[in-house]
Amino acid sequence: MDNGTSSYSPINFAEKLKLISDQWQPRVVAEMNDYQFKLVRIEGDFLWHDHPETDETFIVIAGTLRLDFRDGFVExxxxxxxxxxxxxxxxxxxxxxxxxxLIEPRGTVNTGREGGERTAQNDLWI
Amino acid sequence: MDNGTSSYSPINFAEKLKLISDQWQPRVVAEMNDYQFKLVRIEGDFLWHDHPETDETFIVIAGTLRLDFRDGFVExxxxxxxxxxxxxxxxxxxxxxxxxxLIEPRGTVNTGREGGERTAQNDLWI
Structure with missing residues (x-):
């Protein structure tokens, strides 16, 4: 069936990112089962932390992300x-x-079990 | 710690896609918990199917994907x-x-519960 106009809308990363004014504040754009897709703008250093309950996925859209680990790093x-x-x-x-x-289970907090003042409000959608 | 050389490697979509010669054959590039990230090249029509057990995520890298539904479509x-x-x-x-x-739980088959000759081999990594 082709009714000539798209009846559903895709999620456009660039358009969503334009709506995010603050750095380090992840915004949810979609869910898959109990996982969330979050867009975020970052600049500078974050804190050391880990997520004891889950893996965490980073997909870079623009810029170069550096992830330091205790035994090395990746760009x-x-x-x-x-x-x-x-x-x-x-x-x-x-x-x-x-x-x-970022892709991670619903409820995952940006600072993991470290917590503290850099903990962002969770589950905010755009 | 900066040892001057990256000690871990990112997954580069373009480089992985160059390794995929056949269309409609998803290849796993990463896992997050019990979910898999699969890259695939497609052209033409696939068959109607559904996945009764899970949502399924499509992220487009190149080209325009059309998904038809029984009540409309999205590009x-x-x-x-x-x-x-x-x-x-x-x-x-x-x-x-x-x-x-594609992002979906490990074990998800491309043709869902429809099955048939277009069912691709599952869990193949590149």
């Missing part, structure tokens, strides 16, 4: 992804702004 | 995504080649 550019295994301490950073997607 | 371009809810019949198609990522 993730546009069109690239990396999955941080659960329980592995990591420190995200971005020398210049990075726009990226 | 998904580069930098866009769409999540098909579990149990919803859909028919993917691509007028010209589409390169995309």
């Amino acid at each position: 993730v550019g546009p069109g690239e992804m990396f999955v941080v295994p659960k329980g592995v301490q990591h420190k995200p950073s971005a020398a210049t702004e990075v726009q990226m997607m | 998904v371009g580069p930098g866009e995504m769409f999540v098909v809810p579990k149990g919803v019949q859909h028919k993917p198609s691509a007028a010209t080649e589409v390169q995309m990522m």
